[in-house]
Amino acid sequence: MDGANVPPPSSVWENIDHDLTFAELKVYKSKTIIYRWAVAAVVLIAASFGIWQYLYFQEQMKYALSQSIEVDKPDPQSNFAYRIDIPRNRQSQHSYSRLSGESDATGPSYSFSKNNESGVATNQALFTKVEDQNSAALMAMNDDTKEVAWDTWLVDNLKGLIDLEDHTEFAKPKKKPVYHYGATSKKEKEENKYFAGLRMGSGAFDPNYQSGGNSLLATNLNVNPAAFSLADNEAIDTSSPNVREGMQAGQTISMGLNFGMKLNDRWSLQSGVQYARADATTQTNVVIQTSKWQEVIPATSQVRGNQQLESAVRREQIVEYDYRDVNLNNQFQFTSVPVTAGYMLIKQKFTLELNAGIVTNMYMGNRLSGDDSEIANVTVGPGDQSPYRQFSFSGLAGVEMGYRFLKNFNFIIEPNYRRAINSLTKDNSTFSSSPSGFGVMTGIRYNFK
Amino acid sequence: MAFSDEELIEGCCKGERSAQQKLYDKYSGQMYAVALRYSKMQQEAEDILQEAFLKVFQNVKNFRKDSSLVYWIKRIVVNTALNHQRSKLYLYPMVDVSDLKSRFTEEMTISNFNHKELLELIRELPSGCQVIFNLYAIEGYKHHEIADTLNISEGTSKSQYARAKSLLKEWIGKRNEINYDRAGEF
Numbered sequence: 001m002d003g004a005n006v007p008p009p010s011s012v013w014e015n016i017d018h019d020l021t022f023a024e025l026k027v028y029k030s031k032t033i034i035y036r037w038a039v040a041a042v043v044l045i046a047a048s049f050g051i052w053q054y055l056y057f058q059e060q061m062k063y064a065l066s067q068s069i070e071v072d073k074p075d076p077q078s079n080f081a082y083r084i085d086i087p088r089n090r091q092s093q094h095s096y097s098r099l100s101g102e103s104d105a106t107g108p109s110y111s112f113s114k115n116n117e118s119g120v121a122t123n124q125a126l127f128t129k130v131e132d133q134n135s136a137a138l139m140a141m142n143d144d145t146k147e148v149a150w151d152t153w154l155v156d157n158l159k160g161l162i163d164l165e166d167h168t169e170f171a172k173p174k175k176k177p178v179y180h181y182g183a184t185s186k187k188e189k190e191e192n193k194y195f196a197g198l199r200m201g202s203g204a205f206d207p208n209y210q211s212g213g214n215s216l217l218a219t220n221l222n223v224n225p226a227a228f229s230l231a232d233n234e235a236i237d238t239s240s241p242n243v244r245e246g247m248q249a250g251q252t253i254s255m256g257l258n259f260g261m262k263l264n265d266r267w268s269l270q271s272g273v274q275y276a277r278a279d280a281t282t283q284t285n286v287v288i289q290t291s292k293w294q295e296v297i298p299a300t301s302q303v304r305g306n307q308q309l310e311s312a313v314r315r316e317q318i319v320e321y322d323y324r325d326v327n328l329n330n331q332f333q334f335t336s337v338p339v340t341a342g343y344m345l346i347k348q349k350f351t352l353e354l355n356a357g358i359v360t361n362m363y364m365g366n367r368l369s370g371d372d373s374e375i376a377n378v379t380v381g382p383g384d385q386s387p388y389r390q391f392s393f394s395g396l397a398g399v400e401m402g403y404r405f406l407k408n409f410n411f412i413i414e415p416n417y418r419r420a421i422n423s424l425t426k427d428n429s430t431f432s433s434s435p436s437g438f439g440v441m442t443g444i445r446y447n448f449k
Numbered sequence: 450m451a452f453s454d455e456e457l458i459e460g461c462c463k464g465e466r467s468a469q470q471k472l473y474d475k476y477s478g479q480m481y482a483v484a485l486r487y488s489k490m491q492q493e494a495e496d497i498l499q500e501a502f503l504k505v506f507q508n509v510k511n512f513r514k515d516s517s518l519v520y521w522i523k524r525i526v527v528n529t530a531l532n533h534q535r536s537k538l539y540l541y542p543m544v545d546v547s548d549l550k551s552r553f554t555e556e557m558t559i560s561n562f563n564h565k566e567l568l569e570l571i572r573e574l575p576s577g578c579q580v581i582f583n584l585y586a587i588e589g590y591k592h593h594e595i596a597d598t599l600n601i602s603e604g605t606s607k608s609q610y611a612r613a614k615s616l617l618k619e620w621i622g623k624r625n626e627i628n629y630d631r632a633g634e635f
Contacts, residue, residue: 004482004564008498012481013473015499020469020506 192447200255203439205278209247250279280330295376301431333364351402387429393421410445487530501526578613
């Protein structure tokens with residue numbers, strides 16, 4: 001019976017197919033419902049956050065009122081400069097008469113006498129200080145009793161009492177509204193002083209390569225001519241083709257940390273650490289091959305001074321030069337430390353800052369590889385034998401645009417231009433390279449106090 | 450192009466409809482025969498087959514390779530058939546097997562029957578006998594296993610099996626007589 005085989009009707013599979021499809025749709029439908037709720041939740045959260053942020057920052061923009069004091073009875077114990085002006089009658093409850101005015105090292109002082117109800121001076125030289133010359137009011141205080149004389153004078157009255165022209169320290173009194181915001185009434189908003197973040201970028205890398213020589217003589221190879229079994233005048237002579245060597249521009253990518261601090265309201269200082277990789281294409285028309293090596297070595301300027309290669313060639317019995325055009329992928333690696341100063345032009349939710357500074361580049365290595373498997377890969381590292389400097393410097397200038405999307409977070413995008421200050425290569429190298437190029441950096445910054 | 454069980458399982462785990470159909474085409478004939486053995490009507494067998502293969506596709510990810518794929522599918526088909534039959538089972542009370550007497554003393558000759566004819570005979574059995582006969586004689590279950598599966602006593606399982614055997618012998622005998630008679634005509 002195990003071998004019994006009865007073909008079922010075709011309708012059975014059709015029903016199975018239908019049920020499977022329905023089951024898949026059911027799962028998709030349930031997922032769709034979840035996605036819809038998730039989208040609705042995100043929109044709701046974003047809208048709520050936006051509304052809260054709007055209200056929060058609106059509230060922050062309010063000016064604090066000046067320090068409150070009782071307008072009728074100023075604090076007799078304080079020598080404060082606050083003043084709240086209230087429209088009052090010209091005549092205060094107590095009237096005063098100016099007796100004299102003089103100026104000394106501490107400033108102008110005036111003597112007033114307090115008058116009785118009839119306007120007759122009853123006491124003399126009671127009040128000797130005049131406070132707050134910026135308002136249309138005078139306040140004087142008796143040093144002994146600490147009694148404060150307070151009254152409102154209009155500009156005309158002041159003119160009659162005080163020679164404003166002789167006392168330029170007196171600012172022209174202004175009519176104030178009911179309440180005025182004192183000099184220190186506007187509360188300074190505390191700002192985050194420091195920031196740190198992550199950045200990554202890409203751009204163009206132009207090596208600005210210049211070759212030192214175009215002749216493939218043994219001396220140019222920095223190799224002892226006696227190392228070659230073929231006499232150099234047989235293998236390499238003045239009739240040999242010239243070396244055509246160049247380095248074409250490529251691209252660069254970088255990523256790293258960025259941190260800095262605000263020096264004041266406008267200026268800031270930034271630094272960081274970045275890893276950068278720059279690609280270029282090296283072209284040469286000469287390769288070195290031997291009877292033992294399976295691969296050929298491109299005889300570029302970068303390779304010629306390589307001690308390891310030199311030793312390897314010297315050990316070989318037969319060395320040949322082949323003239324053929326070779327394109328090599330050139331991959332530079334650097335660790336960079338930029339130090340830049342920034343000036344903030346726009347300081348709102350959207351920020352605009354101009355940056356400029358110097359970048360210190362630490363050379364980590366350069367790998368040359370060919371598309372053809374016959375071409376050997378060569379790595380030119382740092383060190384005494386390397387044609388490249390361990391440290392080189394570049395100038396950097398950029399325009400940084402930022403957008404604050406949370407209380408302490410900024411999204412940053414910065415197009416910039418970088419140009420080498422000194423050559424990547426050592427002075428004794430047979431070639432030189434002073435890279436330059438435009439790029440764009442993006443990142444996220446966290447601001448903190 | 451024939452696909453191996455491993456390839457079909459892998460495709461079914463990914464939910465590929467083509468793999469599912471290939472698996473169905475490979476084993477549906479065999480499993481339909483099993484479903485027919487447990488059902489009286491063809492429609493019922495189709496329902497069992499359909500439901501069983503849906504379970505196969507839904508649970509193929511849980512298939513452990515300690516048994517063959519065909520055996521695993523067959524077990525699902527049998528269990529599905531039993532679920533269909535549970536409500537329909539009417540079982541005779543326990544009868545001692547030894548009390549049953551076979552009508553025919555000689556050995557039952559079934560060599561003249563192909564699997565289709567046997568299948569028809571099995572399908573003619575009463576539902577209770579049919580299930581137990583399938584489980585014991587064809588699937589190889591023990592009586593105590595059948596009793597646990599169907600929630601009956603072991604004695605009932607034995608008695609039902611004896612009854613099924615008795616009926617089959619009777620029918621086979623009748624058909625053999627007919628065949629002999631017909632042979633005599635020529």
